[in-house]
Amino acid sequence: MNQQRAPIDGETLITPDLIAASADASGVAGNRKSLVDAEATLALALGVALDRLKNEGHVEQAVGYLFRTLHEMRTRLLPAVWQQLIPLVQNHPVSAYLHQDPFTSWSFEKPRGYSGDAKLLDFIYGHPSVTPLVAAATPLGRAVYNYTSNAPAAAAVRERRDLLTQYVDRVAAQRKGGAEILAIAGGHLREGECSSALQERRLGRWVALDQDPLSVGSMVQDYAGTAVEAVNGSVKGLLGEVYRLGHFDFIYAAGLYDYLPQAAAVRLTQTCLNMLKPGGLFLFANFNSDISDDGYMETFMNWPLLLRSKKDMWDIINASMDVDVYEPNVFFGENRNIIYGTCQKR
Numbered sequence: 001m002n003q004q005r006a007p008i009d010g011e012t013l014i015t016p017d018l019i020a021a022s023a024d025a026s027g028v029a030g031n032r033k034s035l036v037d038a039e040a041t042l043a044l045a046l047g048v049a050l051d052r053l054k055n056e057g058h059v060e061q062a063v064g065y066l067f068r069t070l071h072e073m074r075t076r077l078l079p080a081v082w083q084q085l086i087p088l089v090q091n092h093p094v095s096a097y098l099h100q101d102p103f104t105s106w107s108f109e110k111p112r113g114y115s116g117d118a119k120l121l122d123f124i125y126g127h128p129s130v131t132p133l134v135a136a137a138t139p140l141g142r143a144v145y146n147y148t149s150n151a152p153a154a155a156a157v158r159e160r161r162d163l164l165t166q167y168v169d170r171v172a173a174q175r176k177g178g179a180e181i182l183a184i185a186g187g188h189l190r191e192g193e194c195s196s197a198l199q200e201r202r203l204g205r206w207v208a209l210d211q212d213p214l215s216v217g218s219m220v221q222d223y224a225g226t227a228v229e230a231v232n233g234s235v236k237g238l239l240g241e242v243y244r245l246g247h248f249d250f251i252y253a254a255g256l257y258d259y260l261p262q263a264a265a266v267r268l269t270q271t272c273l274n275m276l277k278p279g280g281l282f283l284f285a286n287f288n289s290d291i292s293d294d295g296y297m298e299t300f301m302n303w304p305l306l307l308r309s310k311k312d313m314w315d316i317i318n319a320s321m322d323v324d325v326y327e328p329n330v331f332f333g334e335n336r337n338i339i340y341g342t343c344q345k346r
């Protein structure tokens with residue numbers, strides 16, 4: 001796993017600055033030549049992309065070229081060297097072109113004060129709530145958005161939403177009307193919009209916890225009169241058992257473990273497993289360690305994530321559960337950009 005030493009703050013929210021600060025600065029000292037070479041390669045690539053973006057007919061090629069180049073450099077270079085390149089990318093004139101994409105600029109500017117908020121995910125979902133922002137963008141910005149919102153990681157996030165809906169509907173069918181669901185870091189709970197069990201009132205309750213009051217407010221408004229119970233709360237509060245939420249048939253966390261270092265991930269997994277009813281299922285998702293969007297996300301979007309391999313997922317599971325009590329599994333989504341870990345209580 002990359003950047004395993006990243007620290008966590010009081011609410012287990014990781015910021016780009018914390019991740020950057022965790023990179024081993026001594027890695028650069030012994031690799032000056034590597035850094036100088038990388039800076040030259042980068043300057044050339046950014047210059048090529050800038051020329052292409054100035055000619056608006058080549059937007060897709062220019063953004064695709066940047067995705068590939070930044071991914072290749074992030075993969076090849078030492079993490080400490082790569083960290084030195086991030087501000088060079090962000091301060092290059094080409095950024096002004098890419099930030100005409102409202103998705104890229106929302107991520108970079110962080111209007112809610114942290115990375116990966118639920119509104120950012122709405123750009124990926126193509127949700128009607130962001131349609132005015134996309135419509136107000138320049139033609140070039142809309143062309144960049146067309147690329148970034150269809151890149152492999154974004155496609156995997158849409159698949160994740162649909163997969164969660166399927167799990168909820170399946171659990172609802174099995175529990176015949178009384179299913180109790182818990183979404184941790186629920187965001188705007190967009191998976192609820194596609195759930196037939198929710199629409200047909202076949203759920204007992206669907207508790208959705210999030211630390212962001214704006215996201216909680218959005219869920220309260222969108223799901224008034226349904227089984228959804230939005231709760232303003234944090235991972236820290238869950239670990240401290242301050243909410244007394246009870247027990248559930250299905251507990252899941254999507255878009256959260258990507259911000260949790262190993263120790264916090266294990267503690268959260270243990271807490272969730274303790275909240276399962278007999279036969280209940282826990283699922284957590286994480287971006288895969290070799291996604292091709294990583295370089296673009298970390299630079300132009302200032303959106304670093306803790307990427308995990310299948311082994312990293314197994315390490316969390318093995319450190320959290322007793323095989324006599326839970327049946328574990330780890331699997332990839334269709335384009336392998338997101339990995340899922342599950343534990344079914346026997």
Ligand SMILES: C[S@@+](CC[C@H](N)C(=O)[O-])C[C@H]1O[C@@H](n2cnc3c(N)ncnc32)[C@H](O)[C@@H]1O
Nearest residue numbers: 011012116185186187210211212234235254255
């Ligand atoms: C990337 S969004 C994912 C939202 C939703 N699960 C989805 O897949 O669309 C991450 C969400 O995690 C929430 N979050 C981040 N850290 C949290 C924490 N420590 N406790 C509770 N929620 C947290 C954020 O407020 C945000 O809504």
